[in-house]
Amino acid sequence: MTRSEGPFRTRNPWARIAWWSIAALIVVGWMLGFVVLGREQQNGPPLSPWASICRGFGFTADLAPANEPQPPLRTPTRIAWTRETFVQIATGNAERGEFIAINCTACHGDNGVSASGLYPTLASMKADTIYKQLDDFRAGKRSWGAMNAIAQVLSPQDSADVAAYFATRSNKSERPPLNAEQHVVGQRLVIHGDPARGIAACSACHGPGGYKVGAPSLQGQQPDYIERQLAAFAQGVRQNDINEQMRTIATQLEPEEMRDIAEYYGGGRPGQLAKQ
Amino acid sequence: MQQSNRLAQAHLWVAFGFFIPAMLLGAWQMWMRSPLPAPLHNHPDLYYASVTMHGTIMAYVLTTFFAMGFGYAVAATSLGRPIRGKTAAWIGFWICLLGTLMAAVTVLSGKASVLYTFYPPLLGSPWYYLGALLLIGGSMIWVVLMSLNMIAWKRDNPGQPVPLAMFATTATAYLWAWAATGVLLELICILIPRAFGWTDLIDAALGRTLFSVTLHGIVYFWLMPAYIAFYTLLPQAAGGRLYSDTMGRLTFIMFLVFSLPVGLHHLLADPEHGSGFKFLQSFLTSLVVLPTLVTVFSISASLEIAGRHRGGRGLLGWVRALPWDQPMVLAAGLSLVMLGLGGFGGIINMSYAMNSMIHNTSWVTAHFHLIFGGAVVIMYFAIAYELWPRINGKPLRSPQLARWQLWLWFWGMIIVTIPWHVTGLMGQPRRIATFDYHISTVAPMAPLVIVSVIGGFILLLSALLMLVILLRSQIGERTLAEPLRYALAVNPPRQVPAPLNGFAMWNAIVAVLMLAAYGYPIGQFFFLKSHRVPAVEVTSQSVSTELRR
Numbered sequence: 001m002t003r004s005e006g007p008f009r010t011r012n013p014w015a016r017i018a019w020w021s022i023a024a025l026i027v028v029g030w031m032l033g034f035v036v037l038g039r040e041q042q043n044g045p046p047l048s049p050w051a052s053i054c055r056g057f058g059f060t061a062d063l064a065p066a067n068e069p070q071p072p073l074r075t076p077t078r079i080a081w082t083r084e085t086f087v088q089i090a091t092g093n094a095e096r097g098e099f100i101a102i103n104c105t106a107c108h109g110d111n112g113v114s115a116s117g118l119y120p121t122l123a124s125m126k127a128d129t130i131y132k133q134l135d136d137f138r139a140g141k142r143s144w145g146a147m148n149a150i151a152q153v154l155s156p157q158d159s160a161d162v163a164a165y166f167a168t169r170s171n172k173s174e175r176p177p178l179n180a181e182q183h184v185v186g187q188r189l190v191i192h193g194d195p196a197r198g199i200a201a202c203s204a205c206h207g208p209g210g211y212k213v214g215a216p217s218l219q220g221q222q223p224d225y226i227e228r229q230l231a232a233f234a235q236g237v238r239q240n241d242i243n244e245q246m247r248t249i250a251t252q253l254e255p256e257e258m259r260d261i262a263e264y265y266g267g268g269r270p271g272q273l274a275k276q
Numbered sequence: 277m278q279q280s281n282r283l284a285q286a287h288l289w290v291a292f293g294f295f296i297p298a299m300l301l302g303a304w305q306m307w308m309r310s311p312l313p314a315p316l317h318n319h320p321d322l323y324y325a326s327v328t329m330h331g332t333i334m335a336y337v338l339t340t341f342f343a344m345g346f347g348y349a350v351a352a353t354s355l356g357r358p359i360r361g362k363t364a365a366w367i368g369f370w371i372c373l374l375g376t377l378m379a380a381v382t383v384l385s386g387k388a389s390v391l392y393t394f395y396p397p398l399l400g401s402p403w404y405y406l407g408a409l410l411l412i413g414g415s416m417i418w419v420v421l422m423s424l425n426m427i428a429w430k431r432d433n434p435g436q437p438v439p440l441a442m443f444a445t446t447a448t449a450y451l452w453a454w455a456a457t458g459v460l461l462e463l464i465c466i467l468i469p470r471a472f473g474w475t476d477l478i479d480a481a482l483g484r485t486l487f488s489v490t491l492h493g494i495v496y497f498w499l500m501p502a503y504i505a506f507y508t509l510l511p512q513a514a515g516g517r518l519y520s521d522t523m524g525r526l527t528f529i530m531f532l533v534f535s536l537p538v539g540l541h542h543l544l545a546d547p548e549h550g551s552g553f554k555f556l557q558s559f560l561t562s563l564v565v566l567p568t569l570v571t572v573f574s575i576s577a578s579l580e581i582a583g584r585h586r587g588g589r590g591l592l593g594w595v596r597a598l599p600w601d602q603p604m605v606l607a608a609g610l611s612l613v614m615l616g617l618g619g620f621g622g623i624i625n626m627s628y629a630m631n632s633m634i635h636n637t638s639w640v641t642a643h644f645h646l647i648f649g650g651a652v653v654i655m656y657f658a659i660a661y662e663l664w665p666r667i668n669g670k671p672l673r674s675p676q677l678a679r680w681q682l683w684l685w686f687w688g689m690i691i692v693t694i695p696w697h698v699t700g701l702m703g704q705p706r707r708i709a710t711f712d713y714h715i716s717t718v719a720p721m722a723p724l725v726i727v728s729v730i731g732g733f734i735l736l737l738s739a740l741l742m743l744v745i746l747l748r749s750q751i752g753e754r755t756l757a758e759p760l761r762y763a764l765a766v767n768p769p770r771q772v773p774a775p776l777n778g779f780a781m782w783n784a785i786v787a788v789l790m791l792a793a794y795g796y797p798i799g800q801f802f803f804l805k806s807h808r809v810p811a812v813e814v815t816s817q818s819v820s821t822e823l824r825r
Contacts, residue, residue: 056552
């Protein structure tokens, strides 16, 4: 009874039904998967049967590339940290810069110590930072109010001079002493970052942990200014960070976290963080 | 018979002996990834080693040893004669145990935190892979023995229908043999040569595809003992009869045929396969619903027969009349509830489109814990309570405790998995050691995660209770116990058609289906494309997160 009615004897009704239904399942599955499913495209016109079968097999080379315009090529800044750039910045003449800086005090305050959250304090900011920002404003890589027009009348040498001047000023802003306990989140993000979210510690580039070329020291900076810049990076309004690092980090930050970081950096006297 | 009993008991003790430490690890994993302060919570490397151990034990050790032990017990009792090939069976047992210990020691050393699914190009110590190879390869001896025992019985009893329990056990063995080909090929051809340094690259896509051959079959291999109990032990325990023997045979045949050519639904988000094959296998997966629904129907019918026989009246009166104090009946009832919930979740997983909502989220983890950890493992407990007196000659000494244990397992699993499903829908990824619950999108998951931690500890308590119950029985007085009896069908089969009494045709059908579903997806790597990439070695380097909130 068993051997004579083996797996390929279609006279047995069980075997006939089983083989036919399996064959039907395969055919139906193939038709649906390779012809019907592949044809209907969510974002485009239906494909031809041949293209649909190719797609079913995983070949997409014969399909036209996505019909979207190539996004315009955009460089975040003209500045590259080359030897020439450093030489140019190093030639800055602080005495000459002092005269140029007369144009800045209206907004950035006496001696570059800003009294308003709208404008950053420039006193004691590193020369490379100021030089790069002026060039970015000049080239339209960064936009803000009058700064683009102001930067355009400055030559690279003027920029280096005024940068050298502000770098020698000291930031004597008077702010209430920092209470670190009120800014637990800010302190955590500044000192440790958040590796799980890909957020590097702010302190590694913006001090006091370390100072990287082009990155401003943030201690004693206007909190409102820091917060607005973080928001601008997060929204893509400001795009002049060379490797997109600030845009990447800022998009990970919640608004409250931006505020806390800004207050943590901006609160207290400059240099107080380093003592903690 | 004494020999067969010892064989079954050795297998079941290994299964449950490893199950308890894996439960401890599982509870700790739930705890450490929650917002609650947990011991060693700063060590994601320990988490991944622990997940690897938990998965390896639950997916390979518990299940394989349980299926083998149960299979030997069924073969001896249902065919009514001692097992042929006992020496080979013991050799297989020791090979599997050696493999288990090898893998366990390697994982404990922290050199194989690659999770039980291996995930090439992740690369662990070769001894872990060799251990897995011995365990899975050793179980093939059991496959051969089950097949030979059934064939020998048929030769000695020409024209007689093979008892349903043995038929189903053999279907399980063939299912496991087919399913295991994928992982065995992956181990032998890809992972072990690379782990020993004989090759320099890993074809990650081929490895994943081969593992997908195993991934769904193995799930049904885990499930089959539960279904065997549904059909052959439950109606007897409930005091009734099996509604239909033929439906039982068809169910096990359909599981064999439809649970194999479907594994690509685990790779729906993988780039190496075309949409056609993904859809085809997704389509074939939906057919697995058929044997499940047939089972729900015939088991409900069988229980109704039992309930009405016990005096139940009216539309649903028979449900109350069932002997719910019997561990087997209680476990089956709870199992069917979890199977229903988990089954509907599974339909979402395997759907080509809906899968993208929950792919790689904790929804998936919740799903397989509910289906396997819940519906299946609770039946393992019930089977153990049923078998223990039979193979020991010592009655189960704490039936009241057994009921408590089953209820705790059920509620523990529900409390673990329902919130877990929800966090999955909220987007919580799986296989992540630490979460920052301060992030506004993660914060709402925190209470749900805490609830499921509580469920995890209820499960741990339940597992320890099971150990107590089995140990108490083991050291008890030996009194003569009645032999294991299988449910009679309402119409006991006198003669069944050849295709319902053997597997030649069904294995041929599986071969054709596998060729249609997997021929191209696997073949393409040999003549069209290769995804050979450098391996990512998993070292024991400690990655400690100092700061955790």
